[in-house]
Amino acid sequence: MNASSDQSHFSNLRAQAEILDGEDGLRHLRDEFQVPTKADIKRTTLEQPQQQKQQDRNDPAPADETIACTYLCGNSLGLQPKRTATRINQYLQTWSTQAVQGHFKPLDDSPLPTWLDADARAAKSMASIVGADESEVAVMQTLTANLHLLMSAFYRPDPKGKHKIILESKAFPSDHFAVLSQIRHHGLSPSTSMVTIESPYSEDALITTYDIQSIISKHASDTALILLPGVQYYTGQLLDIPTITAYAHKHNIFIIWDLAHAVGNVPLHLHDWDVDAAAWCTYKYLNGGPGCIGGMFINSRNSLVTTTIADEEPERGYGKRLSGWWGNDKATRFQMETKFHPVKGAAGFQLSNPSILDITSLSASLEVFELAGGVSPLREKSKRLTAFLEQCLSLLSEDAKQLFRIITPSDPDQRGAQLSLLLADNILDPVMKELETSGVIIDERKPNVVRVAPAPLYNSFEDCVAFAEAFELALVATQKDL
Known part of the structure; x- marks a missing residue:
């Protein structure tokens, strides 16, 4: 034939x-999009x-x-949700009629949050998609920037002890670039501090859970960090996130998941799976728009804040993270003090104030996810x-x-x-x-x-x-x- x-x-x-x-039963959702x-x-x-x-x-x-x-x-x-244009127009109307007041002033006839609260509202919607507590999610930066922020906080290599980073051999190029630069940033060599995973049995770049576990076991004594994709971009393979995470923890290794191709695509239960940290973009299955703002998950045990606003040296209580304007507690953010009082949870990892235009676009799509159940x-x-x-x-x-x-x-x-x-x-x-x-x-x-x-x-x-x-x-x- x-x-x-x-x-x-x-x-x-x-x-x-x-x-x-x-x-x-979900066919009506197609009408929500510009095809x-x-x-x-x-x-x-x-x-x-x-x-x-x-x-x-x-x-x-x-x-x-x-x-x-x-x-x-x-x-x-x-694709672009039809409601994206409506929500962005409402944002533009707020900006044109309220100017700086848009940061703090809610409008009775607008469904949009104030700009001060826009990131928190988006994080709440995002938390249900990734299976996390609201406090464990931040909507911020972009994917590779967030991976760098996570590695700057949790990759602390000891050249005489744990210093290696494990990733897949066919990792998305930007993940590969990030790992290379982090290793070099610490004065180490990728030839000795980077380990790649590939299956000796597959000709199609597929890697099994056994392949990953074997590499972890082999390098456990000197591995500080693992970076893996939830869904591999090239093959579309979904990795066993909970099993691999548990195996990394068994060997006392911190693991970060790149969920660019997994978020909005497959069910995620990051909190229940005890994932250490993860980052993702929002322009693929989340339909936020090209280059839209990214997201980050940090397990609550990794973002503890042990100080109070009254402490003299609050910086002592928030660990290894970088600090910035938007990670500062809202109660003191506009008092213009020079002491950093971090927001509890993942939000405390934020740096600059986020793009409200981006968050508005993303949130429009997250509304459609709510319609889908x-x-x-x-x-x-x-x-x-x-x-x-x-x-x-x-x-x-x-x-x-x-x-x-x-x-x-x-x-x-x-x-x-x-x-x-x-x-x-x-x-x-x-x-x-x-x-x-x-x-x-x-x-x-x-x-x-x-x-x-x-x-x-x-x-x-x-x-x-x-x-x-x-x-x-x-x-x-x-x-x-x-």
């Missing part, structure tokens, strides 16, 4: 997708030229103007979506299936909302071009991997079929050119 001679499998899949979408049309993603201007608009008033709308693109790239950048029901839909996507790919023509294979674990409990597809050599660019022409948006990781991420907040089972059909056509077209 080839794509040109028999595509009955797509008719059957579309019928199945229609049933599954009809049974989906670009096929015409939108082809456009080279913010809006249609005026001449084209006039023509469209006289002619029936072109199909591409009304048909949504197939967007399966939420693992890179989530949290991450758990989204995870159940996500498992069904990703499994259906896998089924769609398994039914492609034999010609197409020869040109790719899935490198994400097949076990639904070992993956998030992502399938990574390893393509045959030298076909990545033409396949991506064909997909874009078909109105399909996914992302690539050179030299030969594409990542397909059906996000349960706004993706449908129909999207999975649309991708599979466009992907098969792209692969077969590429094969003809070889």
Whole structure:
């Protein structure tokens, strides 16, 4: 069978997708998002030229103007919630009418908190998504900055004792850069103080819990810190966070989790799992917008404040953290004293006052998570979506299936909302071009991997079929050119 001679499998899949979408209790959430049309993603201007608009008033709308693109790239950048523009406009109105009073003055007809309290409100919403006490979460800075802040507080190497940092060999480049710079910052060499994990058995960059535990055991006596991803960005593999955390603690090693691809994607129970610390971004599955403000979790036992505001030397009671304006206790923050009185919990790790524009954008999306009932029901839909996507790919023509294979674990409990597809050599660019022409948006990781991420907040089972059909056509077209 080839794509040109028999595509009955797509008719059957579309019928199945229609049933599954009809049974989906979360399908209404798609209406909460701005889904670009096929015409939108082809456009080279913010809006249609005026001449084209006039023509469209006289002619029936072109199909591409009304048909949504197939967007399966939420693992890179989530779509914009419709309420984001409303909330940002309310923020702008507050700024324009209240100016500096917006820091302290609540408005009766605005759902937004005062700017002084915006970070605390966002942290409360975020705490339920990551499974933490409100005091253990701070909305602040960006992902890599937060990783550096955590390592500056908790990586205190002893060259004659514990000094190594363990991370995966295929860590996201910015995590790798952060570890390298932290090691060098302490006058150490990565050749002796950095240990990378890779499986001797997997050709697809997958690492098992056993692989990780083996490396921990081997280097336990001189390892000071571990940095691992909750979901590995390249393969989409979900690591066993509670088991690995417990194993690190058994060997008296502090562990930090990079949750960039896990937060809003899979259920997290950071407090119950006794995680030491974690950091994440908010522009992927959390839909906060490109480069939006990040988040941080610090276990309550690692952020204790043992002083009171009346103490003469409050700095003695807040440990190793860096200090800044916004980490100072609100009761004394505007008294302009030079003694630092840290806020209890993760909020005491904050430095500068946060971007209220960012927090407003993020909070708009967190409202949608509340409408969904949290991450758990989204995870159940996500498992069904990703499994259906896998089924769609398994039914492609034999010609197409020869040109790719899935490198994400097949076990639904070992993956998030992502399938990574390893393509045959030298076909990545033409396949991506064909997909874009078909109105399909996914992302690539050179030299030969594409990542397909059906996000349960706004993706449908129909999207999975649309991708599979466009992907098969792209692969077969590429094969003809070889």
